[in-house]
Amino acid sequence: MTIRVYGLQTEQRAEPLGIDHPRPRLSWKLDSDRRGAAQTAYRITAALQPADRPLWDTGRRESSEGLLVSWDGPVLQSATRYHWRVEIWDETGTPAGSAASWFETGLLHRTDWTAVWVGRDLLALPPVDPPGAHDVAGGELFQPPLHLRRTFDLDRRPVRARLYATARGVYEPWLNGVRIGDHELAPGWTEYHRRLQYQTYDVTGLVDDGPNVLGAVVADGWWSGYIGFDPRRAAQHYGDCPAYLAQLVLDFADGSRRVIATDAGWTEQPGAVLSADLLMGQVVDARRGTGTGGFAPVAILDAEPGPLVAQPDEPVRVTAELPAVTVELRAPGQYVVDFGQNLVGRVRLTLRSAPRGHLVSIRHAETLAGGELYVANLRRAAAADRYIAAGEPQEVFEPQFTIHGFRYIEIDGHPGELAAADVVARVLHSDTAWTGRFECSDPVTNQLYANIGWGQRGNFVAVPTDCPQRDERLGWLADAQIFAPTASRNADVAAFFARWMRDVVDGQDTGGAFRDVAPVITMHREAAPAWGDAGVIIPWHLWRTYGDRQALADSFDAMTAWIAHVRRHNPDLRWRHRTGNHYGDWLQIDATTPREVLATAYFARSTAIVAAAADVLGRQRAAAEHRALHTAIRDAFITSYVRADGTVEGETQTAYLLALAFGLLPDELIPVAVKHLAADIERRGNRLTTGFVGVPLLCPVLAQHGRADLAYALLHQDEFPSWGYSIRHGATTIWERWDGWTEHGGFQADAMNSFNHYSLGSVGEWLFGRVAGIDQTPGSVAYRELLLRPLPGGRLTWARAEQDTARGLVACGWAVTGDRITVTATVPPGCTALLEVPTAEPASVREHDEPARARPGVLGAEPSATGLTVRLTSGRYTFTASHTPDHTPVQEMS
Incomplete structure (x- = not known):
């Protein structure tokens, strides 16, 4: 069999539409049944059309590499599609296979943009007080989304049409009554003041000769909507109202071009979406369709496009639909629906013969308490959608500018009998390709793996969030670095994490301190140990897992600045000062790991990683300096926290795990420390005490040091606290805390009790790496x-x-x-x-x-x-x- 060449990517994406990298990197994968098969050479050719003479031809290059090969051909042009092909030779020097792909550039230069930012003219169209919005969430910050349109006429159809669009907020574009593309919650969430992503859409098939209508609906999203949990700044973190920027580029057969851009010629009219918020929900009045209100001119808000970048990773999409498992009538017009799976997304509800003006509401919850929706853990997030019927024989309600974490919904005001087929859960997340699969003979372990995967889907929504249901949904750094190894087993998260790392670096302060979350909103404090260390750990992980040297290089200066920050404030090399809101081993159970033990261990680990990264990047001086610093930190750790009998200060599972996993023990004390760790687990009846920081190390360290029996005992444990305990009690995702619900205590504190976090699911790395191997x-x-x-x-x-x-x-x-x-x-x-x-x-x-x-x-x-x-x-x-x-x-x- 010849070698199969597959999985072609440009900048870590398959056939990306609209990239702005000046020297994109090309990759391919190989497959063969023949033993010993290998690539020994490749040739890449690229042209504007597959049959054209190549404008770039590498010739045959003797190389076994097929990963992130940089384009070194001619300068790329804006808004141009390039077709490329790779041919390979095998270990015998014989041509062995080939494959083709394409990528298309976006708008590469500031001068390519003629559009200006448009938004609501408050004098021409005063804000509407949407019915029901106050009832949903207090309402004082709510305003209707923008419903924008622009008409234009064409005397012929173009041969090529592209829409380049973005928003301060979240948007949905339309052309001639057809929704454009499948992106959800575009343009996503970044450090907007540093980078605002735009998207590219191929709309060639939607443009008509004659009259055309280009439109968009733009809601608050992360820009001006509710996000986070700071009651002093609940919303409007970036601005107080949404705005839109777009241009439709039409190319004709004769070589001419026409651009329809956002400008003073656009108009706004009242639309069906009365209010929309990511946390609070969406209100739709179907009686207010197109043409039911007058047109008003838009306001030009800004003539400068700002820091625009092409979106470098896959967008949020609807990736699955789940039918209702049970539909239970609770009272006239009131139903509780169970989808059988805790998920993140929204509901599509079909209504039949609803009277005009009839109000139907949908509330969302992850679990039930006493048979009723448990919503206390949502805090200020209302997570409620409302629909006012138009009076048609059949109507479909599906909100598009909100997202909820739920397994159960309560429908109130349903006009008739609700059939299971009339209610569907639509799953949304960043559409990272799923690349991993694990299974075994134990159904509980398989359920654990499924729970890990659903937690990843639900919390990879534009950024790696902590939870998808309550008034938080922030990109917490520790959660991400702890789970990144598992995440990259499940899915191709290379571009996702590389893009998010730009937000992490952008959030670093002038003194070198990372922040606890990225993007940064109201939490300006310095990051805690293990939280800020994500700025070092994740770039290194992207290098080791995906060979992404660029991501490592882009972060390297920030990585060294972080180490310098910690060292500057802790000259004795024990990290006790400038620790931010030190979380310790967050949500550990029945144990307290000393904070400075944890912090100093992470200081050592991050320093060692920076030294290794410096070697990769050819920064020999930095490598030598950080190796020496790591040795000194390790010595300080041993001197301060390790006793002659092999005990580590605190004598908790996490204290031993950190010392063992990060190489912070003298060789002769390693077996003794392992015995202390094992004894603590056995004394507790094979139960863990680890929180977020300790749990990813637990099974790997035990297996590495000859106690795989204990690692398996913890995996199979179903008494509290354990993964099995939550599964035994119906968990379909990973809980935030081991005691989220217990038989002896019921629900934990409502103020912090998510049933969909991924951090404690970091054991997934061990399932792949050791259980399967x-x-x-x-x-x-x-x-x-x-x-x-x-x-x-x-x-x-x-x-x-x-x-x-x-x-x-x-x-x-x-x-x-x-x-x-x-x-x-x-x-x-x-x-x-x-x-x-x-x-x-x-x-x-x-x-x-x-x-x-x-x-x-x-x-x-x-x-x-x-x-x-x-x-x-x-x-x-x-x-x-x-x-x-x-x-x-x-x-x-x-």
Whole structure:
């Protein structure tokens, strides 16, 4: 079989429409059934049309690389589509495969923009007090969204038409009565004063000869709507009203061009959407359709476009629909609907024969309390949508400028019998391609993995939020850095995190301190330990996982400034000063890890990462300085917090985990510290105490140090506190806190009790990396050198995972049947792997009943503490070995 070239990307996106990178990076992946298959050379050609003579031709380049290859062809032109093709040669020098893709540039220069910002002329169209808005959320800051339109005539149809649009707020564009594109909540949320994203839409098929109507509805969104939880600044963080900027570029067959841009020729008229807010909900009066109100001129708010950038990652989209599982009539016109899954999005409701002017309301909740919607944890977020019927035989209500976290809804005022088919949950999130899959023989573990995935979907909405339901929904840095390894197992989050890191860097203050959240709104304080460290950890993760050197370089100065900030205020290298709102091991349970132990451990870890990053970027002086600083911090940690008996100050699980995971113990004390950690877990009946900071380290550290039995015991625990406890009580997402609800205490404090956070789901990294076994060697980048270490244990009889990495599909799994274990592995072309086959007798490892060493693709094998380590080239493999049911190889290490 030849090598299949697939997964072509430009700037980490498939066929992006409207990029503004001057030298875009091109990538491709490889797949082959042939063992030892590898790329040894490539050739890239690019042209304006696939059949045209190339305007860029690399010629044959001897290289095995297919990841983020920079464009070094001619200067790119604005608003131009480029078709590119890659051909590869295999390990024998034979042409082996090819594939084609395209990308299109956006508006690359300030002079390309002729549009001006338009908004409401308050003198021409006074604000409307929308019916019901006050009832929804106090209403004093509500104003109707902009309903904008511009008419124009054409004597012929264009051969190409593009709409370039953005908003201060969130917008939905329309052309000739048809909604444009599938973006939701565009333009997303960034540090608006530094960067405002615009989107590009292909509207060639929507433009008519003759009269045309270009329109948009623009709501408050993050710009001027409610966000966060500061009662002193509940809304209007960036401005007090929405605005719109757009231009429609029409190209004709004769080479002429016409631009329809936002200007004084646009008008506004009252529309059906009376109010819309991300947290509070949306009110629609269907009686007020197009043409039911007079036109008013718009106001020109700003002639300068501002800091516009093309959106570099996938937008928020509707990615799934969930039907109602149960529909229960509670009272006349009142129904409670259960969708069976805690999710993030909105509801599409079909009404039949609703009287004109009839009001229907929808409230949302994650769970029930005493059979009623539990909404106390929403705090000030009303999460309620309202619809006033037009009186048609059938009407469909689906809000477009709000988003809710919910499993249950209550419909009030429904005019008749509600059929299950008439109510559908629509799932929204940033549309990162799902690239990972894990499954095993244990249904509870599978449910845990499903909960992790739903938590990621629900909280990756423009930014990595903390929660999707209450009056918060902020991009908390610690949550993101803790979960990033798991997130990148599940989905391709390279462009998503690289874009968000610009917000993290933009939020850094002049002294080098990152902030707790990004984008920054009202929380101006310096970041806490583990929170601010995300500014160091995530860029490094993007390098290791996706090979994104640019993301690392773009963040490097900010990374070093953060370390300098901490060092400047803590000259004794114990991080005790300038710790922001120190959260410690946030939401730890039945334990208190000393804050300065946690802070100093993170100081050491981030410093080590900066040193490694400096090596990658060729910054030798910075690398040497930070290596020396790391050594000094480590010495200070050991001197201050580690005793001769191997105990770590605080003697909590998280204290030991930090010291072990971050290499902050003398070698001779490591086994003793592991025993202290294990003893604490066992003393508690195999229960954890870790909060946000400790939990991602828990199972990996135990497995690494010979206590996989304890790691599995924690995974399978279903008594409080544990992942299994929440699942046993119906959780379909990861809870914010272990005690969000308990049999003995009911609901925790309403002020902070989300049932959809992803932080405690960071165990997902371990499910992929050790349970199924997909990892990479310490020196590997983007899974070039795989480390496949399946780890049988617990009550599992089999487990497997696959991950479509930046280089291609990696898979690993195992199954135990009787006294035999079968291990399967897939290694992409051009990659190598060290596969650790866990076996009772290393010599028993065979592939298809032949000695493993004799098979093609197997480079060698040698005994290890866990069985046999086999060195592999690319290909698909199946190994069998002897395995006794009571044999857990890693236990032999202790």
